[in-house]
Amino acid sequence: MDITQLITKTNKKIHMAYIDIHNDIPGIRGLMQYSPDTAFVLNQLAQVLLADEASMPKFDRELIASFVSSRNECKFCMTSHGAIAAHLPGGDQELVEAVWRDYRSASISEKLKSLLNIADKVHKGGRHVTEADIAAAKEQGASDLDIHDTVLIAAAFCMFNRYVDGLGAATPDDPTFYAIVGKQRAAEGYLTKSVLVKD
């Protein structure tokens, strides 16, 4: 099944966005098609935070994005970024799902656990992050840049999640959809045209 058929199939089961976005592309990509100027910079931000060279591996950064989205109950972002993480070197879907359930018991480093703790606090509100949370991450070897990027990725997904769900963007149920998104973004980053966008 190609992506156009997949969109048609999934859209039969899901509602459309709260505003008329003039397209039937699900999730954030439909909103991005509606508003290309803001889409361009939102994708640039995602590229810097998740795909460009940084102090943390791509897998860890996508995992933080997916984890915060799970806390915000944003199924579209949680599943998409979970699939991207799973398609990256060192990633696997079971590990991602273990982090959604309980990151403290998942098979990830203590350092990543301490950063996910900070991300969890950021999701509740910036003021929830304490000196002790930061000290614990530094003790596990987290650098200032690791901590900065963790806070900004978590904060950025508090934005992306609200953008998607606040406008009621369509959220497909079909796992095939997320597998396609995950594979593409893991390989290409965020600056290439989406396979979901038809010519």
Add this chain to the structure above:
Amino acid sequence: MPHINLQSDLYGITSVLDFRPESAAPLCELTQMLLRGESSLTEAERELIASHVSSLNECVFCSSAHTAATCLLPGGNETGIQPMQTSLDSLHINDKMKSLLRIAAKVQQSGRNVTQEDVELAKMNGATDREIHDTVLIAALFCMYNRYVDGLATSTPADADFYQTLGKRITTRGYMMPKDGYHATDYKNQ
């Protein structure tokens, strides 16, 4: 004390944008686009959304800065908005803005709290699809900024004059980062 090593003579959002210029570039551009770009919402109305969401998130730095900006822009001072004000009841705003601010307040709690009914009510009060889109994205943007600023415990000046000067800067110069970066002198009256 900030949680990470930031330039000690910079405050709030400026100090974290300065720390990582690669992420600052798209952030500044997005903010400039949403708050200063072409729109059927006035600049004061868009700053009011930023101010309201920041107050609900208890972010003193952003609430104070964007309240000051709102009041410096045409039509802003007449709304009666104060820093850290969370109730909309006393504001002098039209029904369209009231319904857009209600959507923004729901976005602040969670995107999932916004309903089709909230959107229909805003439309009945004259809001366009584009205005609703921009309201949701501005509210979401400040849910990010508030967390970025407070999540790293950036320095928050207590002095009201500071925010007045910052308000003047963002209402005249806008949100793009100066070519030579941020400096402590940016906060001084010129």
